[in-house]
Amino acid sequence: MGANYYSDPVIFLLDTVFSFYILAVLLRFLLQWVGGDFYNPISQFLVKITHPPLRLLRRYIPAIGRVDTSSIILLVSLQMLSDGLTLLVTGVSFSLAALTLLSFSQLVSLLINVFVFAIFARAILSWLTSDTLNGVSNLLYSVTEPLLAGCRKILPDLGGIDLAPLVALMGLQLAKMLIIPPLQQLISLVG
Numbered sequence: 001m002g003a004n005y006y007s008d009p010v011i012f013l014l015d016t017v018f019s020f021y022i023l024a025v026l027l028r029f030l031l032q033w034v035g036g037d038f039y040n041p042i043s044q045f046l047v048k049i050t051h052p053p054l055r056l057l058r059r060y061i062p063a064i065g066r067v068d069t070s071s072i073i074l075l076v077s078l079q080m081l082s083d084g085l086t087l088l089v090t091g092v093s094f095s096l097a098a099l100t101l102l103s104f105s106q107l108v109s110l111l112i113n114v115f116v117f118a119i120f121a122r123a124i125l126s127w128l129t130s131d132t133l134n135g136v137s138n139l140l141y142s143v144t145e146p147l148l149a150g151c152r153k154i155l156p157d158l159g160g161i162d163l164a165p166l167v168a169l170m171g172l173q174l175a176k177m178l179i180i181p182p183l184q185q186l187i188s189l190v191g
Helices: 003-034 041-058 069-090 096-127 131-154 164-190
Strands: none
Touching (some): 003 041, 041 131, 096 131, 131 164
């Protein structure tokens, strides 16, 4: 029984717990930023699980316009803590600069993935007409509509066929391909 026998389950647990909470904070930030419906049960869940640390941070860190800087600080801190603990458990040495860049690249990747999955889910739910999915549909609409509306502005009118989701998905994938690799190269240089 080597070190991996114990470190792999610890890394799995750390990654799972931190990933779910980071996702919850990111979704709350996005819903707040786009003015989503906070009376929705999903929004209420996100508010309740993220409220304690954000309430504390908001005492010291004010919002800048519509940007909840406390949420951003919490996101970066949690991602850095998660990455730092994972690297410590695996025995990898790292600098603070490398850890910061790694955490930033993972948060950018997560943000892009949230938009990709939200656009796919919105497209799939648009085919269904169930009242039970209304809350989910409303939240997906709130999160994705600013991006899709921007895409519709640059697309010509195609007679009722909405290609905005396709253009948005292509743009998100392109952004991921252009942003993440340079950050990873920078991490290896700073490492």
